[in-house]
Amino acid sequence: MSTNKLYEEILAQPKSVEELDIPQNILIDIILRLLYTEGNVDFRRISQVTRVPHALEQILDWLRKEHLIEVSQSSASHGPLNYIYKLSGPGEDRARESMDRCQYVGPVPVPVHRYSEAIQLQTMGTRLVTPAQVKEALRDLVLPDNFHRRIGPAINSAASLFLYGPPGNGKTTISMQIAQLISGTDPIWLPYALTAGGQIIQIYDRLFHQEVENEQRAAIDGRWGLFKRPSVVVGGEMKVESLDLRFDPLANFYEAPLQLKANGGVFLIDDFGRQQASPIELLNRWVMPLENGLDYLRLRTGQTIVIPFRALIIFCTNLDPFNIADEAFFRRIQMKVGIFNPDEPSYRRIFLKVCQQTGINFDENSYLHLLEKWYRDDNRQFQAVHPRDLLTIIRALCNYDNREIHITQELIDEACEIYFVKH
Numbered sequence: 313m314s315t316n317k318l319y320e321e322i323l324a325q326p327k328s329v330e331e332l333d334i335p336q337n338i339l340i341d342i343i344l345r346l347l348y349t350e351g352n353v354d355f356r357r358i359s360q361v362t363r364v365p366h367a368l369e370q371i372l373d374w375l376r377k378e379h380l381i382e383v384s385q386s387s388a389s390h391g392p393l394n395y396i397y398k399l400s401g402p403g404e405d406r407a408r409e410s411m412d413r414c415q416y417v418g419p420v421p422v423p424v425h426r427y428s429e430a431i432q433l434q435t436m437g438t439r440l441v442t443p444a445q446v447k448e449a450l451r452d453l454v455l456p457d458n459f460h461r462r463i464g465p466a467i468n469s470a471a472s473l474f475l476y477g478p479p480g481n482g483k484t485t486i487s488m489q490i491a492q493l494i495s496g497t498d499p500i501w502l503p504y505a506l507t508a509g510g511q512i513i514q515i516y517d518r519l520f521h522q523e524v525e526n527e528q529r530a531a532i533d534g535r536w537g538l539f540k541r542p543s544v545v546v547g548g549e550m551k552v553e554s555l556d557l558r559f560d561p562l563a564n565f566y567e568a569p570l571q572l573k574a575n576g577g578v579f580l581i582d583d584f585g586r587q588q589a590s591p592i593e594l595l596n597r598w599v600m601p602l603e604n605g606l607d608y609l610r611l612r613t614g615q616t617i618v619i620p621f622r623a624l625i626i627f628c629t630n631l632d633p634f635n636i637a638d639e640a641f642f643r644r645i646q647m648k649v650g651i652f653n654p655d656e657p658s659y660r661r662i663f664l665k666v667c668q669q670t671g672i673n674f675d676e677n678s679y680l681h682l683l684e685k686w687y688r689d690d691n692r693q694f695q696a697v698h699p700r701d702l703l704t705i706i707r708a709l710c711n712y713d714n715r716e717i718h719i720t721q722e723l724i725d726e727a728c729e730i731y732f733v734k735h
Contacts, residue, residue, distance in 0.1 A: 318433045341410040348407035354396045363419040363534030416565040421507035435622040440497045449493040454662045462649045471646035479630040480695035491543035491578040500576040509615040513566040541577035552589040574623040584629040585636040602644040663699040675719040686728045
């Protein structure tokens with residue numbers, strides 16, 4: 313990352329309205345709307361909301377000269393930093409007009425071109441994780457040897473990852489561990505909001521963006537926050553519309569789509585192929601971001617803005633991959649990793665690990681009974697999730713009977729009768 317350019321040019325604290333690099337009217341309207349909604353507001357509050365303290369005196373002086381705001385008489389003798397501001401009559405009229413156009417009140421937005429530069433500088437060729445870190449993240453899972461080598465390179469290149477295979481073998485768990493791992497790497501500077509074409513796009517979402525402390529905060533443009541790398545997880549509820557700018561017709565500003573909120577982190581599409589939109593619709597939407605690393609978002613005005621797409625996108629599916637996508641799509645997915653049913657030795661290791669994690673004593677005879685009666689006799693496939701689920705049922709049965717938690721052949725049979733669906 314070109315640290316000098318990031319900190320000295322893009323994130324530098326703006327000292328004037330001009331250095332905000334946005335139309336002056338955007339800042340004016342945010343201040344007027346704040347005064348309209350809150351009434352009498354002091355300088356500190358305006359600074360807290362807009363996050364541009366060094367540009368405020370200049371713009372507040374201009375608003376006073378234009379007779380759009382007034383300073384409360386009681387505060388006039390205490391200096392500009394202690395002034396309490398309120399709207400004048402003409403200011404109230406203009407604020408009302410501004411509210412009709414847009415109701416956004418929050419951090420002053422950053423121009424989209426600065427955001428694009430910042431994302432590229434914080435993601436290009438950056439080594440995020442080491443083999444040791446990936447192994448540690450996956451240590452609670454029983455996986456094939458060197459499995460980490462299928463995952464780690466995708467993380468560091470922010471490439472795409474397609475996890476497929478039968479259900480119950482840890483695809484979602486692996487994905488969540490990857491997301492948690494990336495979240496714990498170097499944090500990322502992101503703006504709270506963007507502006508493009510005179511419109512405001514809110515990026516910050518408290519569900520996905522967790523801010524961290526930073527010693528350089530005082531020297532940084534307050535319109536940016538330092539966050540853990542975001543993890544956005546969606547499942548069957550996702551629609552194609554979730555990937556487009558969402559315009560709020562009441563507030564009259566935009567909310568960033570999911571992939572924009574995930575930029576610089578992880579975007580996990582779980583249970584791919586079972587979304588409300590068809591796989592073809594979703595795949596067509598992802599062609600350009602996957603191929604070029606660019607996402608094209610359209611404003612209601614018809615203007616298109618181009619955003620670098622720099623999230624690790626993970627597709628997880630239980631379905632046959634070739635029933636939901638074609639070769640052209642898979643060529644655009646750099647890493648395809650199958651997660652299959654464990655073999656018998658791996659199943660035993662999983663069972664032992666779950667016993668250890670849950671504090672239940674392993675019983676060899678009961679375990680062999682489980683294999684013989686409920687797997688070999690029924691020709692049932694092993695699944696990695698079975699030990700956890702069966703031992704959870706055994707624990708519940710013992711608690712119900714107010715007995716010490718243990719494993720017996722009888723409890724194995726009772727748990728399996730409850731758990732497995734009969735043919």
